[in-house]
Every structure is written in C-alpha cells, then in structure tokens.
Amino acid sequence: MEALMHIGFRVYSDSINPSSRFRSWKSPSILMEGRRTNLTCIRAQQNGALTATSDSLVEELKCKEWEIGVLKEEIAATQGIRIRRQPPTGPPLHYVGPFEFRLQNEGNTPRNILEEIVWNKDTEVTQMKEQFPISSLKKALENAPPPRDFLGALKASYLRTGLPALIAEVKKASPSRGVLREDFHPVEVAQAYEKGGAACLSVLTDAKYFQGSFENLEAIRNAGVKCPLLCKEFVVDAWQLYYARTKGADGVLLIAAVLSDLDIKYMLKICKMIGLTAIVEVHDENEMDRMLAIDGIELLGINNRNLETFEVDISNTKKLLEGKRGETIRQKDILVVGESGLFTPADIAYVQEAGVKAILVGESIVKQKDPTKGIRDLFGKDILG
Numbered sequence: 001m002e003a004l005m006h007i008g009f010r011v012y013s014d015s016i017n018p019s020s021r022f023r024s025w026k027s028p029s030i031l032m033e034g035r036r037t038n039l040t041c042i043r044a045q046q047n048g049a050l051t052a053t054s055d056s057l058v059e060e061l062k063c064k065e066w067e068i069g070v071l072k073e074e075i076a077a078t079q080g081i082r083i084r085r086q087p088p089t090g091p092p093l094h095y096v097g098p099f100e101f102r103l104q105n106e107g108n109t110p111r112n113i114l115e116e117i118v119w120n121k122d123t124e125v126t127q128m129k130e131q132f133p134i135s136s137l138k139k140a141l142e143n144a145p146p147p148r149d150f151l152g153a154l155k156a157s158y159l160r161t162g163l164p165a166l167i168a169e170v171k172k173a174s175p176s177r178g179v180l181r182e183d184f185h186p187v188e189v190a191q192a193y194e195k196g197g198a199a200c201l202s203v204l205t206d207a208k209y210f211q212g213s214f215e216n217l218e219a220i221r222n223a224g225v226k227c228p229l230l231c232k233e234f235v236v237d238a239w240q241l242y243y244a245r246t247k248g249a250d251g252v253l254l255i256a257a258v259l260s261d262l263d264i265k266y267m268l269k270i271c272k273m274i275g276l277t278a279i280v281e282v283h284d285e286n287e288m289d290r291m292l293a294i295d296g297i298e299l300l301g302i303n304n305r306n307l308e309t310f311e312v313d314i315s316n317t318k319k320l321l322e323g324k325r326g327e328t329i330r331q332k333d334i335l336v337v338g339e340s341g342l343f344t345p346a347d348i349a350y351v352q353e354a355g356v357k358a359i360l361v362g363e364s365i366v367k368q369k370d371p372t373k374g375i376r377d378l379f380g381k382d383i384l385g
Ligand SMILES: O=P(O)(O)OC[C@@H](O)[C@@H](O)c1c[nH]c2ccccc12
Pocket: 169, 171, 232, 233, 281, 303, 339, 340, 341, 342, 360, 361, 362, 363, 364
C-alpha cells in the first residue's frame, strides 16, 4: 500500500490540473481514486479536450461529479454507513496497468442486497432524471393531487382506537419473501385496507425487487382512496421526492442505513417545502443516535428487518426504545412506527408496550384472501371503532 500511495502522490503532483482537494486526504484508497480522476483529466487535456470542445467539458464535469461522489462516500463512512451509493469504479480508466485493473474490479460487486438495490436505484434515477428533469417536475407539482396529513392521520387513529395506527402496505413481492400475492390488484388491496381501518397506506414503487410501480401509487390515489399514501422507495436522490409528490404521494421513507446525516437534513427540508411527510427509518443503535441528533424529525420508523441480511427480530423495536433513547424520543415528541415482521395481536401488544404508536405491516395482511379480514386478525378485533 505504501508503494501505491507513492504512485498516488507522484501522479497527482505531476498532473496538469491537480485537484487541491486530494492533497489533504490521507486515505490511500482515496489517493488512488484521486490519481485516477487526474489521469482522466490529463488524458482529456492531452487530447486537446480541455481547450474548447464540449466533449472535454463533459469529461471535466464528470470528473468533478465523481470527486464529489467520492467525498460523499467518505463522509457517509465516518457516520458508520456501510452502504456504498455507487460501485466504486469511478470514471473509465484511460490507462490500465495491472494494479489499476485489479483495483478497479475489486469491490465492484454489491456487498449485500441493500447495496445492490441502491446501486440499481442510482442507475434508474439517473435515467429517469433525463426523461423528467427537475424543472419539469417542479412545474408538475402545481397540478399534483394536494398532499394529505400523513402524521395527522396516524395520530387521529391512535387517539380513536388506543391501538397503534396501521400503515398497511400494498406489496406484491419482496426479495426476502418472493411473491406474496399472486393475483395482485393494487387498487382492490388498497380499498380493502381502507375498509379494514388502516390509517395510512404504504405503496411499494420499486419495480425490480418488489414488483411495485408508480402506476400503482397513482392508480390508488386516483381511485379515491382517502388514506394518506407513503411512497415506499429507496430514496437516494432528492429528485425522487419531487417525483413521488407529482405521483400523488403524501409521505416518503428515508433510510438512515443509506443516507448520510446531511442527506437526511437536506431531504427533510425538501419534504417540508413540497408537503411530504418523511418517515426516517433506522435499524440499529448507531442509526437511531444519528437520527436523534437531527432536528425536525417527527416520524421515526424502527425496522425489525435488517435490510442487509433480511433477519427479522421484533425485539429490535424494544431494544432501540429502551432507556435514554426512549426518553429523548418522548422529549422530542417523535411518533415511532414499528416496522416489519408483525403478524399477531401479541406482536402488536409487544411493540405497543415498547412505545410505538403506529405500525407498518405488509406480509401478514397482504397474503390474506380478504385483506380487510387480515387486519381484523392482525389486531384480534375490529379497529373501525
Ligand atoms: O412485510 P412486513 O414484514 O410486514 O414489512 C413491511 C415493511 O415494514 C417492509 O416492507 C419495509 C420496511 N422498510 C422497508 C424499506 C424498504 C423496503 C421494504 C421495507
């Protein structure tokens, strides 16, 4: 590694257009990345690219964009975030020596399913952004169905029933469980949930891993379902927030395992601006502590499923609400949503006892022939009041 660091230093200090940012970085891997960026820029320049052609400008912009990406990953890592937002290859190499070849391919396989989903989402969003630039989405916001009060609906339901308010999930399939409902009609499922007393609905919009879609979200909204709708997505870019809102979403999920503190703060601001309610999702103590240090979070989901391993354990909700953390949550008046792996009235009682005032449930109710009855079975009683 020592030798590699030297190469890193030498090349960057030789470079025609050295990026000063790399100079202060100590991480050898980042120095390697820095060298790669500079090589790309040097080659662009050698080709006469940096003179005037638009190709060169694009090239340079790509370099910059990529530098920023690397910096973001570094910051995320310091916050204990293991999920990398993109494969760590950077721009294509113009010079491929034996070392570079090895380094470029190393780590290019996602380390777990969450990382795979996030990498795919990143590519998907990049393509969608070209089709629907943010400027067009901002215009489309004016004609979007008005946002409804997601948090208010949860609070009202809890007050009315004395039981955790239900966010019922319209979910055809998942990577961990496969297809949950073969004969899947999203609008019918949504209406059945509403009839059963759900306070809000969650609609999966990821197509590749959950067989969901934005068409489903739109169709449910247009069918006149009154429950506020959560767009259940893997948000990696603020563009997705605007897109979700134009499709009729009232809420979105922000996953702390994927997003850095700064991303969360930035996205919370945008949510507020465009009328979306955010559920910030945590899975472990580190994510919980990070989120408790951020102001403005009103709704916090505790996922009982580890999205990296699929392991489900409902005692996770209890563990994260014990002691000081629970106290802080009460002080900040944050409403907690218990998420995943809830099947029986005993499960509901257990998470309620732990301190949740809302639950997010998919599998146990979407699998039932009649989802309205599924809700009754889940609570062990009618929750319509
Ligand atoms: O089907 P379940 O075990 O009841 O879980 C629902 C919901 O909690 C789960 O779908 C979920 C929670 N957080 C997520 C993030 C992404 C995708 C899915 C999820």
